[in-house]
């Protein structure tokens with residue numbers, strides 16, 4: 001038998017290409033990068049992680065693991081930051097929070113208090129916003145295949161704007177609006193040929209994807225004609241969404257340019273004044289050190305400048321702007337706290353080892369690593385450590401070898417079962433995409449603020465798992 005693997009063998013654990021470089025000290029490894037961790041995340045005198053003034057270990061003692069801990073101050077300041085930046089650039093600008101990133105009735109109420117509107121894309125998200133008491137006028141309804149039932153419910157609730165995505169849908173919204181005697185405002189979703197992701201974007205003339213009406217093929221003009229043919233519809237403006245986790249303004253700039261030029265074409269050739277240009281969401285956040293998101297103020301100014309310039313060139317009034325950030329508001333606000341169950345050092349041959357740290361959740365509460373190869377930052381949450389660091393892989397408890405939470409990270413070598421690990425920036429697309437895979441109940445979400453906490457989603461129970469099984 002070999003000696004304890006946390007002993008002399010640290011340096012032999014394989015560091016694959018692209019793995020984060022080894023921190024120079026354990027102190028550095030345990031430091032909380034403020035660009036990644038929630039606003040109020042800190043370490044107490046004993047080295048334990050606190051958020052909102054509360055040790056996460058206290059939350060765990062009360063609610064168990066895994067658990068999402070959401071920093072209310074962080075969420076509210078990001079929501080407010082978007083609204084203020086865009087309204088500073090253009091006083092009538094609207095910020096629609098993309099509900100798909102993470103939506104509960106509490107989140108919807110916080111947003112409404114901060115004067116943000118909400119973008120929903122299914123009947124369920126619509127129901128959540130309505131149950132929270134969000135006025136219909138503060139809602140925008142997305143989705144490429146809204147059912148007739150969803151459309152009717154949206155129209156009945158007085159949803160301010162439908163973003164239409166197909167010819168069938170244009171007719172369905174028109175029929176639903178006509179039946180209630182309303183004139184429904186709609187935006188036409190354009191595909192601009194710009195596809196952006198992180199640092200790259202591509203700009204082509206056509207798009208091979210399910211969303212929207214393409215500019216290049218004449219499809220957009222046909223959609224405009226179809227909307228104008230219905231007296232129960234009002235063509236309010238245009239929409240474009242170019243991707244997600246975008247760090248580079250250039251893609252937004254090209255898309256804004258194309259949409260503004262199309263607005264000029266609508267004015268000239270259809271006599272339609274575009275009142276609203278919605279440039280979508282996709283603003284990136286820092287998941288790991290070195291990720292460098294675009295500043296909100298800079299983004300607001302630049303987008304407004306592009307739209308103003310194109311409108312001036314075309315002699316058009318500048319339309320109102322809208323954006324739809326989801327991840328950039330809620331992503332950094334929450335962390336996931338897991339308990340370590342096992343620590344296994346696997347011999348890869350050739351003198352290389354890999355440490356597998358198993359936690360009590362995984363792909364059922366965070367599918368993004370398996371789905372998108374996403375990167376995360378993780379830290380020891382219940383204590384400090386002065387032991388050396390070791391390259392580790394955080395894996396879940398599901399029956400899939402792809403069930404990885406954090407592919408490569410440096411954690412103290414004395415990590416042991418019972419320790420708590422916190423993964424940063426899990427507010428967006430984690431709880432929202434959670435499943436009950438392997439009959440693992442979905443975690444709760446606990447909001448923290450100024451030393452107190454509240455449950456905004458409770459953990460599922462075993463009874464919740466069987467609620468839909470008539471034989472259970």
Ligand SMILES: *Cc1c(COP(=O)(O)O)cnc(C)c1O
Pocket residue numbers: 098100101119142241243244245280281282283324325326327328428
């Ligand atoms: C997903 C999506 C958003 C939000 O994207 P984020 O990356 O969370 O900002 C906004 N608008 C539309 C149409 C979307 O599909």
